[in-house]
Amino acid sequence: MSFELNVAMQAGGSSQFYPTLPTGFAPNPGGGPAHFHTLTSGHVQPQQLSQHQKATTQPQQTGSQTLSHSPSPPNSYYKDERTQRQHTKLLRKLEKQREMINSANNSPINGTKKHDHVIATPGVSLSDPANSNSSVKSSTDNGLGVIQSVQNINKSIVQPKQDTSPLRQPLKKHILHSQTTQRNGGIASNISQSGLSYGVNVVSSKEDKGEFSSNVLVDEEDPQALIIEQLSAIQKPSVINLTSRSAKIIWEGPIITDSQIDTRNLRYNVLLSDRAKDGKYKSLYKGDSYDCIVQDLQPGQMYVVRVQVYYNKMHGTASEASEFMTPPCEPDQPMPPKLVMRTKNSLHLRWSNPPSNGSPIQHYLLEYDDGKSGLSLSTRSSRQNNENDCHNFVEATKTKGKHYTLTKLQPSTVYYFRLAAVNDVGMSLYSTICSYCTSNNPPIAPKPPKLQSSSPTTIRLWWERRQQDGDYVLQILDPDSGHGYLNAYNGPDTSHECCELRRATYYQFRLRAENEAGSSPWSNEVTYQTAPEKPGKPGKPHVKGKIHGTHFRARWDPPIDMGGAEIIRYFLEITSGAKFERIYSGTDTESICDRLQPGTTYQLRASCEGPAGISPYSDVAHITSEALVPAAPSPPYYDSPPGPYAAVLRLDKPENSGGAPILEFEVQMRHSVDDKYAIANKTNDYSIVYHGRDTFCVVKDLQPGWPYEVQVRAINRIGAGPWSSWFRFSAAAAPPNTPENLNVIIKSATHLLVNWEEPSNNGAPIQEYRLESLTAENESDLTFENSSHKSAYLPCYHGGQTSIDLRNLSPFTIYYFRVNASNAAGVSKWSTCIQARTPAAVPAAPQIKDCEFTAKKAVLNWSKPECNGACITGYTIECAEKSITTADANTTYTIHGLIPETTYKIRLQAINSIGCGPFSTYTKFTTLPSPPPPPTLECTGVGHNFIKLKWGDGKNVDFIKYYVEMFVQRAKEFQIVYSGTSCMCKVNKLQESTAYTFRVYASTDRAGIGEFSDEYIFSTTPTLPSNIKAPRVAMEGAAACLLTHGVGSASSFVPSGILPETPTSFIAGLGNLSLGVPLTLEWQNSKNSFNDPVEYVLQYAIGKDGDYRRIYRGPET
Incomplete structure (x- = not known):
């Protein structure tokens, strides 16, 4: 009977459920959930066991695996294969040792009788591996080796009193694990965490005096034995809240009398056993709680539960067993029938x-x-x-x-x-x-299959499925084969495709349904035909009858393979080299090909269409139509206009050459019948002007400006084609003659009238005249025969008039003129040049170049204008409604007496002997504000290498920028030492005892730079000597002097260098002078960067808080 167990811990009144765990789990390790070790693989990691625990836990786990009510314990994890092999080897040794112990206990010497008691000695912790191995070896020799191993550890073996409780024994003699085999209930070994331990069973008997009996006792002073005894005194657990699948186990902690035991460190191990599994226990829970819930129990099953107490690395024996039986419940869900x-x-x-x-x-x-x-x-x-x-x-x-x-x-x-x-x-x-x-009846005859699709080699059929139908049998009959009906398909599908059939052939089909009860009758027979194939290609087209220039009759043969069906229609396509065009579609095998080009080779191909599609094209036939005379070409034309005496005409081949190459062209010409010249001369004769192969011709002996008409025709091997349409053109006209009688009339200094006579136009109307001029101030500047001046002429008139007014000319200037005429034919030669001088005039308007202005004046500059034949004698300047006339021709003038921050408009004009010229354009400017006045410099601080300067009242609301300059002797000039908006500055890096000259000026962005202030002279102070160390006391000679604060005996000795005003009290206060040696004070020299003499001042004070007084001043040290 298999079942699984789940354990739940209850703390503080609430139950917490846990799955079953193997023995040896530490409570809440690693910060994971309570009573669990968390692994990355999701397994629960058991607590690391000692060697003895591994030896004793493995049989328990093996035994627990035989319990069907719990899953197998988690696998043990080892670091490497070597460690795993050592672990396996040790387990085998311990298993062999336990088998030998059990065999020794079952031997006649150690066999237990009715009143025999099995007393388990406490586990001995072996920290030394050598001792551990020796103990294991000695215990594995024979069954009595266990008693010998107990004697080796110097433990007293005594006979315990039967029926004596461990709690009632005196403290002087403690029996470790004194439980009989009946009380242990089949527990093979105890689990310990204190290292590798071995239990020793000693058999004693009251009836057989010859048998060996001994008890394992511990001295009353052994604290470990006392702790184990108190841990073993736990009462058996109780079972509450019992259901068919779960139970709650509760217990109470043991009575601890030793104050050294911390009850908070007690851990409880719950052991559960199924009586049907030979009393093998399995650890369900290990922790500090006093209850746990077991789930997934088997209904109607007897269980035994015990509790074992752990403290640090020690543990007591398990409690007495508590038996309980789960109530029965309804059966499990059965399997389906x-x-x-x-x-x-x-x-x-x-x-x-x-x-x-x-x-x-x-x-x-x-x-x-x-x-x-x-x-x-x-x-x-x-x-x-x-x-x-x-x-x-x-x-x-x-x-x-x-x-x-x-x-x-x-x-x-x-x-x-x-x-x-x-x-x-x-x-x-x-x-x-x-x-x-249930089984079924045979189905009835199905409906005949229906046609879904067909091809030349396949037929796909389908049929309907009924409820009683299982598989289907489809048969096919080929009437031409003579084999009768053959099976085509057998299966559950409702469609099938019959393959490898002949094209355009009728086949018969029938269908039968089958199920588990039998087969149905055959359905009615149906007949379906395979589709025909595409027909083969027809025969190659050929000509029937005579070939004409624009048509012929073509025919072709039907295809040999018609694809199993009649031909529906034929197609005939034709092309001359670009793309095939369908010209016929019908049932006949011949057709007329018309609208052809003469002398052109055509490609013909034929195809046919059957029920299955269109056949491939036949072989291509090449047929050439008969040639004709060429068609009329396009009329002649010219690329460039005809000349006055000849014209070059272009000739194009006709679009239709008649199917034969063009051999030559023929051109004829006549005068235009509508022209006045032909009417006057009474002639309209035709003349052949060209006959040849070239595509151009030159028509000569033309009259300039006369109209003509020409036409052309092409000639091939068949003959000459029709004439083209007439092309009309006119001979070009000649350029006109040179204009005559060019004349110039002077109107004013800037106005001339030029006229001339109209020349002969030479066959074409004059379109325009071109008048050009050349300017020169003196007659010597230009020579008409000088060819270098011919390109200097500038056009001054274009038009059809024979006179022109020239205005806006330069006064007192010589102008040279020439003219020519032009028509459609070209331009005539230039006429003879004539000259004319314009009189003098007032000067031109001057151009103001720039105007420099300050707060009270402005300097005006302008460029000198043209004098126009008379020298400029002066200028008139208008400024602020005032007129200023200069007495010379100077182009610069300074205007004084202006008002600061005022806007002025200025213009001027030039004056010569003729009069005043025009004014220039206005120039506008605004004078600057008055620059700020210079402040007064003051010296606020001076040192040996710096001077502090100050100016103004310390306020600078208008953000005036100040510039302080100092005169540098080496450069012999003033240099700026400060610039900014502050009202003070400090000049550093100066020499001591030296006079320096300063000046200051102010400026603003709008007003500019102001005037310099007066020069100020300030001097630096001398440099102070450097500090020296305190003086030291020295004595001339070898004797020593001791300075004291008391007054010594009177002495008339006065040290050298002491000032006369030094009081005698100080001299007396110098102390007792030993041997009458005078007192000498010394100090170091003052190291300075200057060469001036240095004097030293020595001061003294009487007492600690006395005032200092000077006693010496001089150069000595």
Whole structure:
């Protein structure tokens, strides 16, 4: 009977559930959930065990695996293969040792009798591996080796009193693990965390005095034995909240009398055993709680539970066992019934026993849907396992047996079944729904198959499926083969394609349905035909009759292979080299090809169409039409206009050459019949002007300006074609003659009138005249014969008039003129040049170049204008409604007396002997504001290398920028030492005892730079000597002097260098002079960068708080 256990810990009144764990788990390690080790692989990691724990835990785990109510413990994880091999080897040794111990206990010497007691000695912790190995070796020699190993550790073995509780024994003698085999209840070994431990069983007997008996005692001073004894005094646990699947186990902690034991560090190990599994226990929970919940128990099963206490690395013996039995419950869900045999009207079902869960099964309840779900045999496979369908189940039977036969069922019907088991507690869950179908009747004849599609080699048929149909048999009959009907298909599909058939052939088909009951009759026979194929290509087209220049008759032969059907129509296509064009479609095998080009080679091809499609094209035939005379070409034309005496005409070939190459052209010309010249001369004769192969011709001996008409025709081997249309053109006219009598009339200093006479136009109207001029101030500047001046002429008139007024000329200037005429033919030669001088005039308007202005004056500059034949004698300047006339021709003038920050408009004009010229354009400017006055410099601080300067009242609201300059002797000039908006500055890096000259000026962005201030002279101070160290006291000679603060004996000695005003009290205060040696004070020299003499001042004070007075001043040190 298999079951699984889950453990839950309850703390603070709430239960927490945990899955079953192997023994040896540490409470809440690694910060994971309580009582678990968290691994990356998702397994629960057991606590690291000692060697003895590994040896004792492995059998327990092995035994727990035989318990079907719990899963296997987690796998042990090792660092590498070597460690795993050592672990396996050690386990084998310990297992062998335990087998030897058990065999020794079962031997006649160590066999237990009725009053024998098995006393387990406490586990001995072996920290030394050598001792551990020796103990293991000695214990594995024979069964009595265990007693010898106990004697080796110097433990006293005494006979314990029977029926003596560990709690009631005196503290002087403590018995470790004094439990009999009956009390242990089959526990093979105890789990310890204090290292590798071994339990020793000692057998004692009251009846057999010859047998060896001993008890393991511990000295009363051994604290470990006392702790183990108190840990072993735990009461057996209690079981509450017992259900069929779970139970809650509670216990109380042991009575601890030792104050050194911290009860908060106690851990409890719950051991559970199934009596059906030979009393092997399994650890369910290990922690500090006083209860746990066990789940997934088997109903109606007897269980035994114990509790064992752990403290640090020690543990006591397990408590007494508490037995409990889970109440029974309803059976488990049974498996669905299986079909044994079926007929048309019955189904024989069989099923197996489910777990009864502690109460015998009274009977089984079989239900079915009475075949009313509306499902047939054809839909059985699609919905057989669908449990979500709604079924109206009714009871079929209640029986204690495990099989049943349902009768009086409908043939070919699907029935759904479910099964439940009933015991004293109740009914189990229904099994999963299963379905079985009764046998069927043979189906009736189906409808004949229908045609779905056909091809030249295949026919696809389809048919309808009925409920009673299973598989189908399709047969085919070829009347030409003589084999009768043959099977074409056998299977459950409702369509089939028959392949490898002949084209355009009739076939007969019939269909039969089959199911489990038998086969139906054959359906009615149907006949279907395969599709024909495309016909083969027709014969190559050829000419029938005579070939004409624009048409001929073509015919072709039918194809040899018609594809199994008659030809529906033929197609004829023709092309001259670009793209085939269909010109015929019909049932005939010949057609007329018209609208052809003479002398052109055509390609012909034919094709035909049958029921299956269009055939390939036939071979291409090449047929050339007969040639004709060429068509009329386009009229002649020219690329460039004809000349006055000849014209070059272009000739194009006709679009239709008649099918033969063009050999030559012929051109004829005549005078235009509409022209006045032809009417006057009474002539309109034709003349051949060109006959040749070239595509151009030159027509000569033309009259300038006369109109002509020409036409052309082409000639091939057949003959000359028709003439083209007439092309009309006119001979070009000649340029006109040179204009004559060019004359100039002076109107004013800037106005001239030029005229001339109209020349002969030479056959074309004059279109315009071109008048050009050349300017020179003196006659010597230009010579007409000088060719270098010919390009200097500038056009001054274009038009059809013979006179022109020239205005806006330069006064007192010589102008040279020439003129020519032009028509459609060209331009005439230039006329003879004539000259004319314009009189003098007033000067031109001057141009103001720039105007420089300050707050009270402005300087005006302008360029000198043209004098126009008379020298400029002066200028008139208008400024602020005042007129200023200069007495000379100077182009610069300064205007004084202007008002600061005032806008002025200025213009001027030039004056010569003729008069005043025009004014220039206005120039506008605004004078600057008055620059700020210079401030007064003051010296606010001076040192040996710097001077501090200050100016103004310290306020600078207008953000005036100040510039302080100092005169530098080396450069012999003033240089700027400060610039900014501040009102003070400091000049550094100066020399001591030196006079410096300063000046200052102010400026603003608008007013500009102001005047310099007066020069100020300031001097630096001398440099102070550098500091020296305090003086030291020295004595001339070898004797030493001691300075004291007391007054010594009177002495008339006065040190050299002491000032006369030094009081005698100081001299007396110098102390006792030993041996009458005078007192000398010394100090170091003052190291300075200057060469001036230095004097030293020595001061003294009497007492600590006395005032200093000077006693010496001089150059000595």
